[in-house]
Amino acid sequence: MTTHCLRPKAIVVGGSLGGLFAANLLSRSGWQVDVFERVPEELAGRGAGIVTHPELFEALTAAGVEIDDSIGVQVKSRITFAQDGSVISERDLPQTLTAWGKMYHVLRSAFPDAHYHSGGTVVSVENEAEHASVTLSDGTVHRAELVIAADGFKSSLRDRVLPDVRLQYAGYVAWRGLVDENALTQDTRDALFEKFAFCLPPHEQILGYPVAGQGNSTNPGERRYNFVWYRAASEDVALPNLLTDTTGKRWAGGIPPTLIRPDVLEDMEGAAVSLLAPQFAEVVTKATQPLFQPIFDLEVPQMVFGRVALLGDAAFVARPHCGMGVTKAAGDAMALVESLNRNTTIADALNEYSDARTQFGNAIVQHARHLGVYMQAQLKTGVDREMADRFRTPEAVMRETAVAPHF
Numbered sequence: 422m423t424t425h426c427l428r429p430k431a432i433v434v435g436g437s438l439g440g441l442f443a444a445n446l447l448s449r450s451g452w453q454v455d456v457f458e459r460v461p462e463e464l465a466g467r468g469a470g471i472v473t474h475p476e477l478f479e480a481l482t483a484a485g486v487e488i489d490d491s492i493g494v495q496v497k498s499r500i501t502f503a504q505d506g507s508v509i510s511e512r513d514l515p516q517t518l519t520a521w522g523k524m525y526h527v528l529r530s531a532f533p534d535a536h537y538h539s540g541g542t543v544v545s546v547e548n549e550a551e552h553a554s555v556t557l558s559d560g561t562v563h564r565a566e567l568v569i570a571a572d573g574f575k576s577s578l579r580d581r582v583l584p585d586v587r588l589q590y591a592g593y594v595a596w597r598g599l600v601d602e603n604a605l606t607q608d609t610r611d612a613l614f615e616k617f618a619f620c621l622p623p624h625e626q627i628l629g630y631p632v633a634g635q636g637n638s639t640n641p642g643e644r645r646y647n648f649v650w651y652r653a654a655s656e657d658v659a660l661p662n663l664l665t666d667t668t669g670k671r672w673a674g675g676i677p678p679t680l681i682r683p684d685v686l687e688d689m690e691g692a693a694v695s696l697l698a699p700q701f702a703e704v705v706t707k708a709t710q711p712l713f714q715p716i717f718d719l720e721v722p723q724m725v726f727g728r729v730a731l732l733g734d735a736a737f738v739a740r741p742h743c744g745m746g747v748t749k750a751a752g753d754a755m756a757l758v759e760s761l762n763r764n765t766t767i768a769d770a771l772n773e774y775s776d777a778r779t780q781f782g783n784a785i786v787q788h789a790r791h792l793g794v795y796m797q798a799q800l801k802t803g804v805d806r807e808m809a810d811r812f813r814t815p816e817a818v819m820r821e822t823a824v825a826p827h828f
Contacts, residue, residue, distance in 0.1 A: 437525070443571055446480070470519070502612075502701070504622060510815035544558050595741060598648055598705065602642055614646070633645070681711075716793065720783055724774065724782070744824075761774075
């Protein structure tokens, strides 16, 4: 696409994984790109495990990232444990599991430091005929032919263009955590590492898999184990209690891990011992800084507003059961750049991008709802729970969880 004799300019709002995919792909496609990330410090220490899919590797390669064995930990099979720790089901399914920190490192390293601006908080965006204007909290104004909103599930840019679209709580939370491989007993290491594992206690679900350890090491003995534990929490009582810190402040949408009350952590660890297979109970109780995230759904009617394009969780928030969050953002970035390269005008490219990825985003949200219906049903009637339980066999869970859907 040639719109100017000079390189066209893009501004990416949000410097996490989705923003970095967009920034790297646009830069390699001939655009001048600046990234504004509101958090002033480096993001590399954040996040936990990530399930990879073929589309994610395609996007990494297109972004200039060299893929080798260090990108993640390989597993060959899936396994489901009974509450007593015995194996009740197993199936072959090779997969690569990586960590948020590893993904951030390779994408951030591929993008020039001079164009990544930490502490850059966007306070307004204005559409004009030939460009969009972005105003930062320091009063500076930046103009570009394209602005990409990649500022996550709490996107402030989405709120500006779609003020009536709100996150919808799904009725349950996901506890997450990481534990160093060498902190686990040998029996637990033998049972869990090299596998994608599940346990299905009544009304709940936990899964786990190995990821890179400190320094992004994938060497045996230096890895970590990542778990995700889904637990029902009523919106009117249980969730507000979980989100309230020791000072009485309630953190709507999510509480920082260090502010989770000790009694909440103690209750969670006690439940792990009484409800989970002993292998998972050990992982949960030895995790260094467990956290929880309320599970939300969010859908948008379109992904483009003038010269502003929504991307990743700023557009669609899907429950994590299909493990497509990062891959969806990478796919958005790939589709956006392909549309820009294919069309003669930015407007046509953005319309094409919005049509294609809005349809895909809706499909992912619906698929994730299907996978999470059992947890959501725990707060409904007995009939709802019974119907949801029919689709909750170990075989079905292992077959569909964190596997890229085919639409």
